[in-house]
Amino acid sequence: MKKYINTLCFMCSVRCPIQVEVENEQVISIRGNPHVPAMNGGVCPKGVAAMAALNDTQRVQSPLIRTGERGSGQWKRVSWEEALDYTADRCKAIFDKYGAKSAVYCERANLISDISKSFQKAIGSPNHFTHDTVCKGSINTACRSMIGYTDGQINADWTNAKHVVLYGRNVFESVEIKAMNSFMAALEKGTKLTYIDPRVTITAAKAHDYKMIRPGGDLAFNYALMNIIIKEKLYDAPYVKRWVEGFNELSRFVDPYTPEWAEKETGLPAAEIVSLAREVSRVKPAVVFHYGYRGSHHPTEVYFRRSILILNALIGSIESKGGLFIKKGLKDAGYKAGLKTFSSQKFPEMEDKRRFDGCGQDKFPIADPAHGVGFMFPHAVINEDPYPIKVLFAFRYDPLLSNPDYNTNMKALQKLDLIVASDVNFGATTAMADVILPESFFLERSDPLQMGSGLKPAINRRIACVRPRFDTEPMWWIVKQLADRLGVGQYFPYETAEDIWKYQLADLDIKIEDFDETGSVSLSDKAIWWDRNDGINFKTPSGKIEVVSDLMESHGIPSLPAYEPLDRQPDAFRLMCGRCVAHTNVMTQNNLYLNHLVPENRLWINDRRAKELGIADNDRIEVASNAGKGEMRAFVTDLIHPEAAFMLHGFGHKEVDSKRSYGKGVADAMLQERHHDKIGGSPALDHTWITVKKL
Amino acid sequence: MGDYIITTNPKRCIACHACEIACKSENNIPLEATLGKIVVLGPKMVNGKPKMSSVFVPCFHCEKAWCLEACPTEAIRRREKDGLVYIIESLCVGCKACIMACPWHIPQWNAETGKAIKCDLCMDRIDQGLEPACVSVCPTDALSFGRPEELSDKTRETYAHGLLERNLSATSVR
The missing domain is CATH 2.40.40.20 (Barwin-like endoglucanases)
Known part of the structure; x- marks a missing residue:
């Protein structure tokens, strides 16, 4: 019999709502969830290619223990029992000598992150980091320094924006379907798109104005925009007066950064910078200067991301229709509680709280420990700084190919005593592992519920569509099995996905059956906006947008350091x-x-x-x-x-x-x-x- | 194209090729055969600005189908009710006459079965009231499926509505 199952995709981290047509345990088709209008009923090429991924015989088909050299592809097929016992026994021997802190857990932040973090807390290691640290650690830090929220807690109101400025944010190739379609509809109604990138992309070809900027020129470009916006009083004066902390300092700071100055840094005519400043001002505050992702990743990145947010602040777009908005959750929708988390249980006190990356501590005092600084992983391993790292849990994340400098990363991996990988495929780090605990593919597994914060918050559910093709298991099961063997199973009070859902919903009047029809539970019919004149809840010490940031200044980090040009190498x-x-x-x-x-x-x-x-x-x-x-x-x-x-x-x-x-x-x-x-x-x-x- | 037509809105097409992959994966087509093909030009610089365009090319289901006439075993047929041209796999002997006869070489080769294959506009889906896989999967609605007469009506109405809206708002401004 044919079934249509609403679930969440995981061919990329967007996790689009999809509908899967299943007959006799075979996936017949994958489409956008029809209950979500902005999906247009479609999926991207990755989504439709999930059918091939599901049945791919080149997947990891069973638990494996390495028999040859690391990376040789020589494996012994073992039972789950043997693989888990082997992993736990090796861990125990290493932890006895070096402590549990010698284990680092990295993952692609996902629906089980709450359980992964609980695992590290339960075994007594402060060392967890996510893939987010590579793409957007600096965006996250910039956002928290200015508005007190992370980049994950804000979004763009693509539907109502009148002018969108993207810095290498290649929306038509990264394909977040809902956002992309909302934006495409806006473009058809006359929204302007300015796209800035040293390279022409599909998004550049869809833009009204494409600017081929010098690589790394974005920060200078933004300072010049600010210069004109302030000089010509193009900003949203009442908004700036009410919400922006440090406007006078900013005015003085950008004074020397004229469009003529920026012309040399960006290669873009001064007149174009001036006209963009005037253009966006005409439609303010319905303007999005998008803060992420890609674009200039340089050592000064945090200041580039801050400059984007400052432009939004000047134009009055944060928490304004057609601008950026702060995502709303259960409490904003009138619920008293949120989804109950596993990581908020009381865990034993850690004997050593120093993290391998010094995130939120000595090395990166204002970076976000919720994601860590994965960049520091090889440094910590090779130099045993601050202490020896011996075990890596690489769960659904591939630091070897994701972090810069493959050779150094490889050296670090080779120095480890134990690499435990959990992956659907043989990724680069997985191939180097000592033991592989294969995860079921997203079409084969149910996962913890997802809190879909946004203008209209909802809770979404991934549910298994077919039985596992091979001898694989969901990650929450794998983690619990390891925890059991390491003597900390009590922090994982579940046997099935349904148990996890019930636990998450314990404080809410929402039932699991409520997800059956559409795959999600909507928490608000209408978009929740705060009053931009007086009701925006910025989570900074001042309650305002901090151009001069307390988070930075209190750690001796300047909010507005003088611009330093990037080096030039004409032959490279x-x-x-x-x-x-x-x-x-x-x-x-x-x-x-x-x-x-x-x-x-x-x-x-x-x-x-x-x-x-x-x-x-x-x-x-x-x-x-x-x-x-x-x-x-x-x-x-x-x-x-x-x-x-x-x-x-x-x-x-x-x-x-x-x-x-x-x-x-x-x-x-x-x-x-x-x-x-x-x-x-x-x-x-x-x-x-x-x-x-x-x- | 039989009684139907697939049109491409190049402004909406992002050259993602989901149409081609859905066609292959849902119809069990070999990797190398692309029955419905999205042809993309660009991005390329035109007068200093990046531009791109695209058009989707499935089988045209010609009124006087070269492939059908070339087939020596009558494996290629035309549906009475809507003119779709399709291959009865069991009758195909793999002579490739259809591939050579078609001016666009739209019938293609399935090396696994040793038979010709071609786009039948997902006629089984059409019979269920669905759109062909290529059209229904398109994440941006760049592809439209319909009857030519509907298309003409729809396009003219959309265009004229846009004009009228603009006139109306221009009048109200004055």
């Missing part, structure tokens, strides 16, 4: 990385259809520069930095700034078990040097200089 290229519509991070390159669609990455280089180097389109080239080198093909084009080169993230896989993606293209991580933003904690993914030569 600034390496940028990014995404395409076919792939998610490093996770999908081995998918049957997605691999076929985009099988490898090529290096985008400007046609004029390529000619000087004697490189023609599709030539084999060697790409090198101080961190490493690789061989790939060139994409010679006028679609990229002459000072930049670009490659897609996620290629250069060397896992022998992933046969389609093996050896295709080069990993950006292989070339990226270990630069980072010392305040926000993000790796400076776009800061490396590379040289290119024809082979």
Whole structure:
């Protein structure tokens, strides 16, 4: 019999609401959840390719214990019992000698993060970090420094915006379907899109105004915009007076940063900067300067992200229709309690609270410990700073290919006593593991409920659509099994997903059956906005938008440091990385259809520069930095700034078990040097200089 | 295209190729065969600005179908009720005459079965009142499926409504 099941996708971290058509345990089709209008009933290529991922025989098919060298692809198939016992026994021996703090747990932040964090707390290790730290640690820090919320707690009102300014935020290739469709509808009704990026993307081709900025020029561009907005009094004066702390300091600060000055830094005509400032002011406050993701990841990133938020503040857009909004949750919708969490239980006191990354502590006092600073992982392992790290739980996250400097990361992995991986596929770190505890695919598993905060908050549910194809288990089960064996099973009071849902809903008058029809429970029929004149609940010490930030200043970090230009190397290229519509991070390159669609990455280089180097389109080239080198093909084009080169993230896989993606293209991580933003904690993914030569 | 037409709105198309992947995965088509194809031009610089365009090319289901006429075993048929041209797999002997006869080489080769395959506009889905997989999966509604006469009506109405709205608001401003 045919069934239609509403669940949440997980081909990427967006987790779109989807509807899965199932007959006789086979998935017939995957579409957008029809109860969610902005899905338009569609899904992206990754979503539809989930069918191939489900049945892929190149998945991890059972628990495995390594028999050959790390990374050799030689495994022994074992039972769950054996794999879990082996893992727990090894952990116990290591913890006896080095303490549980010697274990670091990393994951792609997801629906079970609450359970993962509980696991670390239960065993007594302060060391947990998420993938978010790589892409958006500095955005998170910038947001908290100014408005007291993280980037995950705000969003853009795409539907009602009149002018949207994106800095490398490639919305039409990252494809968050609901947001993208809302925005596309707005564009059809006349919303303006200004897209700023050294590289032409699909989003650039949809923009009214595309600006090919010099790589790293975004911060100067923004300071010049502020200069004009303040000088010409284009800002929302009542809003600024009511909500912005530090406006006078800002006025003095941006005074020297004229559009003429910025012209040299950005390569963009001063007149264009002036006209953009005037244009956005005309439709204020329905303006979005988008704060994330991609775009200039340099050591100064936290200041770039702050500059974007300052522009929103000046134009009065934060918590304004058509601007940015603060996401609303259960309490804002009138509920007394939220979803009950496992991590809020009382855990034993930790004997040593120092984190491996010093996040929220000595090394990164204002970065967010909820996500950590994953960049510091190899440093901590190699230098045993602040103490020896011996165990890595790499659960659904691949630090080896995600963090900059592959060779250093590899050295750190090799130094570990135990690598435990949980993954659906053989990722790069998974292939290096000593034991693999394979997770069921998202179509095969139910997960903890998701709090969908937003203008209209809702609770969403992922539910298993088919039985597991192979000998795999959901992560919440795996974690509990390990906890049981390490003597801390009492913190995981569940046997089934239903038990978890009941636990989460314990304080709420919502039943599990309420999710059956649509896959979610809506908590508010209408959009919840706070009164922008007097009712915005900024979570900063002043209750305002802090251009001069208490969080920063109280830690001796300047809010508005003088602009320092990035270095220039005329013979090299600034390496940028990014995404395409076919792939998610490093996770999908081995998918049957997605691999076929985009099988490898090529290096985008400007046609004029390529000619000087004697490189023609599709030539084999060697790409090198101080961190490493690789061989790939060139994409010679006028679609990229002459000072930049670009490659897609996620290629250069060397896992022998992933046969389609093996050896295709080069990993950006292989070339990226270990630069980072010392305040926000993000790796400076776009800061490396590379040289290119024809082979 | 039989009694139907698929149109592309290039302003909405983001060149994501979900249409092609849904066609392959839901119809069990070999990886190398693309029955419905999204053809994308760009992004490329035109007068200093990046531009792109696209058009979806499925089988046209021609009135006088070259493939059908070339088939020596009458494996290729046309449905009476709506003119869709399709292959009866059991009758195909794999001679490839249809592939050669079609000016666009729209019939393709299934190496696993040794037979020709072609787009039948997901006629089983159409019979259930659904759109073809390519159209229904499109995340941005860039593809539309319908009857040519409906399309003409819809396009003219949308266009004229837009004009009237603009005139109306322009009048009210004055």
